[in-house]
Amino acid sequence: MSRAAGRPTLDSVAARAGVSRATVSRVVNGLAVTESSQAAVRRAIDELGYVPNHAARTLVTQRTDLIALVLPETTDRVFSDDQFFPGVVNGVSQVLEQADKQLVLMLAGSAASHARIERSVAARHVDGVLLASLHGADPLPAALARIGIPVVCNERPLGSTPLPYVGVDNLGGAAAAVRHLLDAGRTRIATIAGPQDMIAGIDRLAGYRSALHGSSRRSIVAVGDFTLDSGMAAMRQLLDDDPGLDAVFAASDLMAQGALKALRAAGRRVPDDVAVVGFDDTAGARHTDPPLTTVRQPIREIGRQMARQVLRLVAGDPIEATTTLPTELVLRQSA
């Protein structure tokens, strides 16, 4: 009665196929079963439109087949138009789909959402967690590590919790950008650095410094927060500090775009007077005026790798603690 109204269960399939519940379960899970009962069960499943109940399965297997992707809900990076968020999501989702896992998106803005995430993870609502683009010494990695759930970060987490992570070669990319400027004969190379509480900000500045270190050039630094506006402000300040600069390396394309605007406003020609190099190779980089020379980072691949690693962890397989993906200098007209 009430049963008939609901969705078909293992039992109803078993009854229809004339076998036991256990046999149906075996068929559904691909275990050994004779061909005849296999066929009977499959037919019953089709006829009834049976779909296994996920909660019931989770209850006994302790697997949820859910992977959480935690993103800090800050305007600057995730929701700016540098495409980081969609790119990572895309890569992650691609790999999870192949593994038949679902993606739970958690935006970690307030302290309340932090607590909510912790609770959700503690309740074993998900099998693993992907932590992206953390700021400063976020307490979340440590909290999750304590709960004892597989966690993979995007970029080396600041703070003392050692967690596996997937990052890009920020240092090498920044250094390559600066070397390109040096090779082109630029002598006064400034940088617009990113926030110094994020790895991408820190390492790209370090790369700039290391490349300059060999040469006799001194470093000229302004700090932005990866946004276009901050890049514009930083460029103005740089121009103030050193009107004679002839190149600038911005730690993000958005900041590079800001620099381009500030330079134009100041009457400097790019690349003639000042060469500009960005970082990210966002969709917009091809369309700036002039088109932006920049360091490409494989955003989608970051997502893919993170997902692969966490799946391995969930499966109990060993992984290497650190994955660093290559960056690549893309030459266009701005430098």
Place this chain on the structure above:
Amino acid sequence: MSRAAGRPTLDSVAARAGVSRATVSRVVNGLAVTESSQAAVRRAIDELGYVPNHAARTLVTQRTDLIALVLPETTDRVFSDDQFFPGVVNGVSQVLEQADKQLVLMLAGSAASHARIERSVAARHVDGVLLASLHGADPLPAALARIGIPVVCNERPLGSTPLPYVGVDNLGGAAAAVRHLLDAGRTRIATIAGPQDMIAGIDRLAGYRSALHGSSRRSIVAVGDFTLDSGMAAMRQLLDDDPGLDAVFAASDLMAQGALKALRAAGRRVPDDVAVVGFDDTAGARHTDPPLTTVRQPIREIGRQMARQVLRLVAGDPIEATTTLPTELVLRQSA
């Protein structure tokens, strides 16, 4: 033994608090219980670090507290930098967080992922579904409606399945843009329309036409796919078709940016020779040269409303089938 090793359960809390499982359940769910047992249970919960098992709860309540957001995984709209994706996600997630629901993100690219989504929904893996930015007559809405799960769409779904949706006033916004151009004395107003298999593309073109209808002006139309490149190509074609045009309304900011590039390449000054109006008011619109006059649509609010509606549906409350959010003309320098 094996029990002691695992996470605390309702039973262990009950044992520690000296009450029955049912009483603990009542405390956890906020039902009537005497103060003394209330206190005892709370203490036991704290001491044990008890967190309810989500799967077990779902199994009996039939609620998963999960809402799916389905996005078509196409490069043009979702993963272009028009911020639609992050904006909607942000709005949705904000409302879901308040309701203590989790967001499951499903990217619907291939036919395989369509099937996977259907399966997942059929398994009652989620309580409700949000369908965003569909193309053409996607079979998904109909399929989900058949399964009988709460569904809310972004924009009126094409095809015959009537589903509740949250849209923006594309028609009014486009008309307002064109009227602004008309009021400014422009006489030959072209449009770069969006894809004609999406509501946003269709309605914005209709708005353009209706505004022009009253005047004696004729319509000049080129079609793009919301991307910058397509906008550039469309603008070139428009200039070819009618070199004397003095205004263009683009159905997206990205296409407007493309138009700006094409116009500059053709030696036209904006807004002096040709006025340009976009649609979306993306982050980049403030930074184009000249800054883009555009029609703002409340992307985040779309997400919020969609989430609110689906939650109401899940709760069994009635909702209105159609929600249309206002658009607003934002005047900057391009028109």
Place this chain on the structure above:
DNA sequence: CCGGCTCCTGAGAGCGCTCTCACACTGAGA
């Protein structure tokens, strides 16, 4: 022809929770 082996199958015991139901207890009213 029988013991022993392999292989498939069904019975049944949970997984951790909610929720109905009956019961105990209190206090008001008759």
Place this chain on the structure above:
DNA sequence: TCTCAGTGTGAGAGCGCTCTCAGGAGCCGG
């Protein structure tokens, strides 16, 4: 003193699945 609400509580029956375990069927060699 007895009845009748009204309230809080515990026992127990599931929710739909997996997985262990024991039994039965089929086959081999001795």
